Structures are given as structure tokens and as C-alpha cells.
Amino acid sequence: MSPESSSRPTPPDGPSRFNRRRAIALLGGGLLLLTVVALVARRGGDGGAHVASVEPRSPSGGSASARAQGRAGAAPAAEAGEAVAGAPRYDATTCWKDLERFNEGVSIDTFREWAAPLLVSRDPLVRMYLKERLTELIGNDAGRAGQVLEWTRDAGPKEFKVFAMALKDSEAVHLPEVSRKMLELGMDAALEPERRAGVLSSLDTQKQLSPDALAKLADFAKDPASGEAGWAAARTIARVMKNDHERSANAAPYLDKLLNIGTQSLDEHVRYMALSTPMETAPVLDASATEGFAKVLTTEGSPDGRGAAAHNLALSADRAKVLETFARAFEPEQDVCVRWSLFRFSARAAGKDALPVMANMALVDPRFQPTYQDFERIYASGVVDFERVWLALADQDPYGCLHRD
Amino acid sequence: MTRTFLLAPALCLLTLSSLAHATETPPPPPALQPETCSVEGLMDSIRRGLQSKSPAYRRYLSELLKESAVTLPEAQLRAAFERETEPVMVEHLGAALVAKTERGESPATLQLVGKRASTDADPAVRAASTRALRRTSAEEHTGDLYSRLVRDASPEVRMEAATNLIEDNQFVYAGLHGPASDMAVAAAVASSDSKVTARILDNISTAAISKESADQLHTLLGGDDAQVRAAAAKALGGVPAPEMSRARQTLVALYREESDVGVRTAILQSLARLGFASAVPELTALRNVDPRLSTEVDAWVRALSTGLQEWSLILREKQRLQQAR
Numbered sequence: 001m002s003p004e005s006s007s008r009p010t011p012p013d014g015p016s017r018f019n020r021r022r023a024i025a026l027l028g029g030g031l032l033l034l035t036v037v038a039l040v041a042r043r044g045g046d047g048g049a050h051v052a053s054v055e056p057r058s059p060s061g062g063s064a065s066a067r068a069q070g071r072a073g074a075a076p077a078a079e080a081g082e083a084v085a086g087a088p089r090y091d092a093t094t095c096w097k098d099l100e101r102f103n104e105g106v107s108i109d110t111f112r113e114w115a116a117p118l119l120v121s122r123d124p125l126v127r128m129y130l131k132e133r134l135t136e137l138i139g140n141d142a143g144r145a146g147q148v149l150e151w152t153r154d155a156g157p158k159e160f161k162v163f164a165m166a167l168k169d170s171e172a173v174h175l176p177e178v179s180r181k182m183l184e185l186g187m188d189a190a191l192e193p194e195r196r197a198g199v200l201s202s203l204d205t206q207k208q209l210s211p212d213a214l215a216k217l218a219d220f221a222k223d224p225a226s227g228e229a230g231w232a233a234a235r236t237i238a239r240v241m242k243n244d245h246e247r248s249a250n251a252a253p254y255l256d257k258l259l260n261i262g263t264q265s266l267d268e269h270v271r272y273m274a275l276s277t278p279m280e281t282a283p284v285l286d287a288s289a290t291e292g293f294a295k296v297l298t299t300e301g302s303p304d305g306r307g308a309a310a311h312n313l314a315l316s317a318d319r320a321k322v323l324e325t326f327a328r329a330f331e332p333e334q335d336v337c338v339r340w341s342l343f344r345f346s347a348r349a350a351g352k353d354a355l356p357v358m359a360n361m362a363l364v365d366p367r368f369q370p371t372y373q374d375f376e377r378i379y380a381s382g383v384v385d386f387e388r389v390w391l392a393l394a395d396q397d398p399y400g401c402l403h404r405d
Numbered sequence: 406m407t408r409t410f411l412l413a414p415a416l417c418l419l420t421l422s423s424l425a426h427a428t429e430t431p432p433p434p435p436a437l438q439p440e441t442c443s444v445e446g447l448m449d450s451i452r453r454g455l456q457s458k459s460p461a462y463r464r465y466l467s468e469l470l471k472e473s474a475v476t477l478p479e480a481q482l483r484a485a486f487e488r489e490t491e492p493v494m495v496e497h498l499g500a501a502l503v504a505k506t507e508r509g510e511s512p513a514t515l516q517l518v519g520k521r522a523s524t525d526a527d528p529a530v531r532a533a534s535t536r537a538l539r540r541t542s543a544e545e546h547t548g549d550l551y552s553r554l555v556r557d558a559s560p561e562v563r564m565e566a567a568t569n570l571i572e573d574n575q576f577v578y579a580g581l582h583g584p585a586s587d588m589a590v591a592a593a594v595a596s597s598d599s600k601v602t603a604r605i606l607d608n609i610s611t612a613a614i615s616k617e618s619a620d621q622l623h624t625l626l627g628g629d630d631a632q633v634r635a636a637a638a639k640a641l642g643g644v645p646a647p648e649m650s651r652a653r654q655t656l657v658a659l660y661r662e663e664s665d666v667g668v669r670t671a672i673l674q675s676l677a678r679l680g681f682a683s684a685v686p687e688l689t690a691l692r693n694v695d696p697r698l699s700t701e702v703d704a705w706v707r708a709l710s711t712g713l714q715e716w717s718l719i720l721r722e723k724q725r726l727q728q729a730r
Contacts, residue, residue, distance in 0.1 A: 090508065093473040095442040098435035100453060103462045105432060114434040121439070125469055132461030249725050282718060284711065319712050351681070351714045381646040384681040386714040388612065391581070392646075 094123045108137045108144045112151060112159075119159045127162060134166035145172035149181055152199055153191070160198060168202040179206060183213055186229065187220055197232035204239040207247065209254070218257040221274070222265050231270050234261050238277030251283035259292040268302050275300070276308035285316040294325045297342075303335040310341040314348035322349045323357050330361045337401035343368055348386045352379040371398050442473045444481040451497055467497060474501035475508040483517065492533035495521070499537030512546035519547040528559035535565040540576050543569070544588055551588060555596035555605075566592070567601045571608040580610025590618040590640075599630040606636035611643040619648045623655060631665040638668055642675025653679045653687075660691050669695055677705045678716055685709055 096102075096118065106114050111134060118126050138144045145167060152163050172178050185191070186200035200217070203209075209217065214237065220226050221233040241254030255278060262274035275296060285293065289312075296309035310329075316322045326342045326349070333339050343361050346354040355376060362368040371393075378392045390396065447470050454466045474482065482505070486498040499518040506515035515538070522534035535554060544551065554566035570589040578585040586609060593605040606625070611618070622644075625637035638659070641652040653676065660672045673691070676684050685706050692702040708723035 090475045092476045093442050093469060094439045095446060095450075095469070095473075097438045097440050099437065100450065100457075100462075102435040102437060103454075103457060103459055105435070110434070114437075117437045123439070125465060125472060128468075129461055129465035132464065133459060136459055136461055284713070284718075284722070315713070315718070317711070348714055350712065382649045383646050384683070384714075385678075385716045387716070388646075 093125065094121070096123075096126060099126070103133065106133070106137070108147060111137060115162075119162060120156075127158070131162045131165045131169075134162065135169045138166060138170040138172050140171040140175070142172055142175045142178050145170060145175070145178045146181060149178075149185060149199075152185070152195065160195065164198045164202045168205050173202065173205060174207065179203060179213070183216065186233075187216065189225075193226070193228035196226075196229035200229060200232045200236050203236050206236075206240045206243065208244040208250075209237070209240050211253065214253060214257055218261055221261045221270060224266055230265070230267065231273055234258065234265075234270055234273040235277060237261075238274070238280070241278070241283075242281040245281045245283055251278075251281060252286060252289070255283060255285070255289045256292075259289065259296075262305070263292070263296060263299065268305070271300070272302060272305050272308065275305045276311070278312050279308070282315055285312065285318075287318065290316040290318055290321060294321075297325065297329045298332075303338045306333070306335070306338045307341040310338070310345045314345040316349065319350045319353075322346075323354060327357050327360065331364050336365075336367070336399045339365060339368070340399045340401055343371070344390075347375055347389060351384060351386065355379065367399070371395075442469070442477070444477050444485055447473060447477075448485060448494070448498075452494065455493060467500070470497055470501050471504045474504040475510075477501070479505060479510070479514065483514075486517065486521075490527070490530065492527070492529040495530050496533040496537050499534050503537055503541050503543065506546070507541055515541070515543060515546050519543060519550050522562075523550060523553050523557075528557075528562055531557065531559065532561045532565045535562055535569060539569045540572050542577070544573055544585055551592045552595040555592045555598070555601050560598065560600075563596065563598050563601045564604070567596075567604045570605055574609045581613050583613040583615060586611055586614045587618045590614060590621055593636075594621050594625070599633050603630070603632040603636040606633070606640040609640070611640045612645060614644060614648075616648065619644050619652070623651075626655065626659060631668055634663070634665065635668040635671040638671040638675055642678035649679050657687060657691070661694055666695070666697055669698055670701060673698065673701055673705055677709055677719070681714070681719070682709050682712065 102114055102118075115130050118130055121127065134148065138148055148163050148167055152160055152167075155163055167173055167182070173182070182199055182203055186196050186203070188196065191199075217233045217237050221230045221237070223230060226233065237254055237257055241251055241258070244254070245251045258274040258278060260274075262271050265271045265274065275293075283289075293309040293313045293316075297306055297313075300306050300309065310326065313322050313325065323346060326346050330339060330342050333342065339361070343358055346357050346361070350357075355372075358368075358372050358375060362372040374394050375389070378389050381392075383389050383392060447466075451466045451470060454462055457463055482498065482502055486495070486502055489495050489498055499521070502518050503515045506512050518534050518537050522531050522538065525531045525534065538547075551566055551570060555563050557563050557566070570592055574580055574585055574589050580586070589605055589609045590611070593602045596602045596605075602625075606622070611622070614622075619641070622637045622641050626634055626641075628634055628637075638656060641648075641656060644652050656672045656675055656679075660669055660676075663669050663672065673688065676687055676691075680687060688702050688705055688709075692699050704723055704727050707726050708719050711719070711722050713719050713722060
């Protein structure tokens with residue numbers, strides 16, 4: 001399964017900052033989590049008794065079902081299933097007369113006119129079809145991609161999503177002249193911020209970003225004038241980092257920019273986006289990134305940002321340094337949820353070897369005693385994989401950090 | 406004169422062609438009126454849509470039928486399913502019936518598809534019905550169906566059944582539901598087809614299997630087919646905590662007795678998985694047993710020495726370290 005377990009892409013422009021925060025949390029858990037999202041989605045309507053027993057929460061701190069609910073762009077099946085637990089009631093689907101003729105006869109030149117009644121409809125299936133059909137029509141043709149990009153300048157909100165997502169998934173989006181134009185349009189101050197955010201998000205599928213594009217996006221993300229779109233720019237950097245890292249293990253230049261945004265942006269939401277998104281890629285941090293995120297633990301004002309830094313640090317190549325950093329940061333840290341991050345991510349950094357550090361943390365803050373004993377018990381049972389350690393915990397949210405915002 | 410003579414018809418042709426272009430009126434846009442879906446209408450659309458060159462349109466029709474299923478009259482849907490003999494259409498209709506059960510209707514609807522998967526005379530229809538059960542709750546409503554499907558006379562059906570067990574294990578149960586993993590192990594053991602046995606065991610999570618299932622994996626290690634032995638060895642790498650120590654001991658001993666390089670490779674992976682950094686001395690001790698695998702042992706030792714604490718990350722790093730060399 002693709003990690004975005006739904007075949008439906010996330011809409012390029014999210015609805016609100018609150019939901020975005022949830023969407024970011026979604027990025028944190030890796031394959032395990034996402035498969036559980038699939039499980040919850042699939043089981044949504046029939047309330048199978050075993051679901052509760054197998055639903056884990058992620059080490060990054062969100063429950064699978066919370067993620068499923070907060071998931072933008074979930075399949076209609078999942079949405080319907082979640083909405084009606086206990087009392088199923090389903091809306092009838094819509095069949096469209098003449099859609100076959102539309103499908104066979106439509107071209108890039110007639111698409112916008114012909115699809116107009118469907119583009120404004122509330123039928124998610126047909127809108128998804130339109131997105132995919134438009135992706136097919138764009139193909140690998142820079143001219144057609146440019147035409148659709150032009151449409152995004154004045155498209156209404158519903159049309160816009162179809163156009164932007166179709167572009168994002170097209171082959172042509174990888175042509176340099178197309179991605180260059182998209183970047184230019186995304187930064188065009190004449191456009192409203194939501195539209196710029198959507199256009200920039202269409203770059204999320206890029207295989208890599210040139211140093212120039214990366215620098216532009218990072219500067220744009222940090223610029224207070226970018227508003228909404230700055231947030232999207234930071235997310236695009238993180239998403240392309242994931243693509244590039246999967247192919248070539250290359251994360252360093254992206255991480256550098258994200259750390260830069262995460263420490264310099266004046267907007268807490270943009271900083272959190274930059275600090276939290278590396279979780280999804282899970283790169284092994286080099287010395288420079290380790291130092292950068294370690295600094296965030298003491299300089300970042302937002303507890304969420306500090307927690308995200310701890311999450312990333314768990315995968316540093318220098319485990320000893322991370323344990324030392326976490327041990328030092330624990331006592332001065334006043335927020336119990338950040339302390340919980342430092343505590344559990346010590347285990348993710350060094351496994352059983354972290355137990356002495358965790359024991360000291362539990363001495364500093366006795367609330368961590370029962371959790372410490374739980375970790376000790378699980379490691380003593382022979383389990384070594386942190387994912388399995390996590391699943392074996394008696395309580396994955398012992399300090400009520402899951403829903404505190 | 407000659408030139409003029411030659412140009413004249415050419416100009417004439419150009420004019421004609423532009424005239425023709427000018428008079429060609431584009432077809433009117435399709436009306437695209439919303440209407441209520443019916444079983445018959447959907448089946449017609451799908452039958453015709455199968456010819457479409459657009460995968461987007463074919464996906465749409467298939468999704469539309471599944472999403473519509475819950476509000477379509479069950480009797481009509483059942484009748485259409487029972488009448489249908491074209492495998493592709495059987496799969497669509499079967500998936501629609503299964504979707505009804507998935508949305509809270511009686512398991513009997515899904516069981517109808519299970520029955521066809523095991524009893525239809527046409528192996529292509531049995532395979533199509535089996536596919537219709539994929540990534541659903543079918544395992545919970547169909548008794549010993551999978552142990553029968555993996556023994557089907559048709560290799561296609563056996564392999565489709567294996568794929569269901571693998572994908573259900575991963576995508577429906579996240580590899581964490583004991584009964585689903587046990588059912589997959591039982592089916593792997595029950596299969597008469599060693600390719601099927603190996604494929605299932607190679608691709609399921611055994612994190613939640615019972616002691617009985619673990620016992621069966623140990624038994625399979627002694628079989629004749631190297632592919633099966635390798636898959637069983639790999640499956641033992643992911644067993645629950647109470648089974649880890651026994652698996653580790655068995656695999657270390659087996660490595661020395663085994664001669665097949667594929668089985669030995671699988672054993673090395675499982676030892677790495679069962680022990681992480683603590684497996685390094687074990688692996689190093691085995692390094693010289695088989696010179697063909699000394700670089701493999703080295704690769705594991707390097708990957709485990711990164712100190713990463715998650716199996717998926719260790720696998721990723723091992724692959725990278727090997728590519729980088």
C-alpha cells in the first residue's frame with residue numbers, strides 16, 4: 001500500500017490550521033500506522049470487536065482512529081463508515097447520464113467546458129474521476145500542463161482542486177519547464193494565498209528540488225508576507241525530501257532548509273510544519289542536523305515544536321549524543337508532554353541501552369515510574385524492535401498528550 | 406506559367422481544407438444529467454466501459470458500483486451475480502455484494518461470493534470471485550474457505566487466495582490480528598502448492614501468531630522444498646516475544662546443517678531481526694560457515710551496527726549500505 005493509504009490525494013489546500021496540525025500529526029508514524037488507518041477505515045462501519053484490541057497508537061502521539069478521522073481526502077467509504085457507526089445510513093450514489101460520451105470525446109480543449117456541471121457537483125467519485133481523467137489528458141505534454149496551470153489562476157474552489165491535483169499527478173509535472181512555471185505561479189504575489197498554496201502543493205510529487213528551487217521555497221516559507229502559502233512551501237520541501245530520500249537517500253539539503261525555517265520563521269505553525277515533517281521521511285541525522293534539532297529543544301517556544309525535534313533526534317547517527325541531550329533537556333523541560341517525548345524517544349534512539357537514562361528521568365519526575373517499569377518489562381521479554389515495544393506498552397498515552405490541543 | 410499551374414491546385418486544396426475546418430462544428434457538450442443508479446444501468450456502463458482506453462474511467466465505474474452496492478436492491482444484485490459468467494463482471498458484482506456485508510448487511514451476502522469462489526465450474530470465475538473477497542472481512546465469515554482455496558485444482562485460484570491472505574494480513578489487520586495471521590499460516594500449511602506456501606509465509610506478519618502456528622513453522626523448516634524452508638525461516642524472524650528465543654536457537658542450529666543458499670540467506674535475516682545488535686556475535690560466528698554468504702553477513706553486521714531500533718529502518722539501511730558499495 002502506498003503510505004497515503006487512500007488512492008485519493010490530499011487536497012492541496014487544507015481547510016484550517018487546526019486541521020493542518022492534525023494532518024501533520026498524521027505524518028509521524030510510518031507504515032505501521034498507515035496500515036492501521038486502513039484497518040480502521042475498512043472496519044469503520046461494522047464495529048468488529050477485535051479492532052479495539054489491535055489498534056495501536058503511534059510513537060509520535062496520535063491514535064490511529066484520530067488519524068483516520070483527521071485524514072483529509074479519505075475515501076468516501078471510510079468517511080461514510082466512520083460517520084455512521086452503529087446506525088448505518090447511506091446516501092444513494094449518483095450516476096451521470098452521458099458520462100461515457102464525455103469520457104470518450106473529451107479533450108484538453110473541451111475539458112473545462114464539458115466538465116463544468118461535474119466540477120461543481122457534490123459527487124466525490126465523479127470529481128475524483130475528473131481529476132484522474134485530466135491527468136490522463138495532460139500526459140507528458142508541457143503545453144497541456146501549462147494550459148491547466150493557467151486555469152488555476154481564475155478557477156473556482158472546486159475546479160481549482162481538480163486542476164491542481166491533476167497537475168500534481170501528471171507525468172508532465174516532472175518536465176523542468178512545467179515545474180519552473182508552477183513555482184513562479186505559486187510565488188506570484190498577485191494571487192490570493194490559498195491559490196498560491198494550492199499551486200505550490202502541486203509540486204509535492206517532484207522527484208527532487210534543484211538548489212535554486214529549494215532556496216526559493218525556503219525563503220518564501222520564512223517570509224511573513226507569504227502567509228498561508230509559506231506553510232505550503234515548507235510542506236512541499238518536506239514531501240519532496242521524502243521522494244528524493246526514497247530514491248537516493250538524499251535528505252541533507254532539505255533537512256538543512258527545514259531546520260532553517262523551523263528556527264527562523266516567525267509563524268509558529270510554519271515552524272512546526274518544518275520541524276515535524278521530517279518524521280515522515282525518518283532520515284538518519286548527520287552531525288549537523290543532530291546539532292540543529294538538539295538546539296531546537298532549548299530554543300523553540302512551542303512544546304509541539306520541541307516534541308517534534310525530539311522525535312527526529314531519535315534517529316540520529318550519534319546515539320550517545322542524543323541520549324546525553326535528552327538527559328540534559330529533561331529536567332529543565334516543564335511540559336509533561338515534551339518530557340514524554342524525551343522519555344520515549346530515548347528508547348527509540350538506543351533501545352534497551354536507554355533504560356538507565358530513562359530510569360533517571362523517572363527519578364526526576366516520578367510520574368514516569370510506571371511507564372519506565374513497563375518499558376523495562378517489555379525489553380526484558382526479549383522484544384527489540386521499538387515498534388513492537390511501543391505496541392506492547394500498557395498505555396500509549398499515559399500523560400494525556402494525545403488530544404491536548 | 407508552369408509554376409502558376411502547379412500552385413493553383415495547391416491553393417485550391419488549402420482553401421478547401423480551411424473551409425472544411427471552418428464548417429466543422431465541434432460536437433455539443435454531453436448533457437451530464439445526474440440520475441439514480443440502477444443495477445442494470447451500472448452493469449451496462451461497466452460492460453461498455455471495459456473497452457475504454459481510460460483507466461480513470463474504468464476505475465470510476467468499478468468504484469461507483471461498489472459505492473452504490475449498499476443502496477442497490479440486494480435481490481437484483483444477487484440475481485445479476487448468479488447469472489453472470491464473464492469473470493471480469495463476476496469480480497465487479499462480487500465486490501459489490503461483499504461491499505454490502507462490509508457496510509453492515511448480513512454476512513450471507515459475502516458468503517455467496519465465497520461459495521462461488523470455491524464451487525464454480527470455471528476456474529477463471531473462481532479466481533475472479535476470490536479477488537472480490539480481497540481486503541475485506543471475508544476471513545471472518547467464510548470458515549475454512551481459504552484452506553480449501555489454496556488446494557484448488559487451478560493454480561490461478563490458489564495464488565489469488567494467497568494474495569488475499571497476504572493483503573488482508575497487511576491492509577485489513579495491520580499484521581497485528583492473531584486469528585488472521587494464524588489463518589494465513591494454516592492455509593500455507595494446508596496448501597498442496599509449495600509456491601503458494603512459500604509466498605504466504607514470505608509475506609505475512611507473524612507478530613501475533615499462536616504457539617501452534619509457530620510450531621507449524623518449525624515443522625516446515627524440515628521439509629523437502631527449499632523455497633518453503635526459506636519462507637518458514639523468514640516467518641520465524643517476526644514471531645511474538647515468547648517464541649523468539651526458541652526461533653533463534655533453531656535457526657542458528659539449522660544454518661550449519663542447511664546447504665541451500667536461499668534458506669541460509671533467510672536464516673541470516675531472521676537472526677538479525679530477532680536479535681538486532683545482540684545478533685552481531687551470532688552472525689559473526691556463522692560468517693565462515695558458507696563463504697558464499699560472508700558478504701551478506703557483513704552487510705547485516707553493518708546495518709545492525711547503525712544502532713537503529715526499528716526493523717523497517719534496519720532493512721532500509723542495509724539496502725542502502727549495499728547499494729553504496
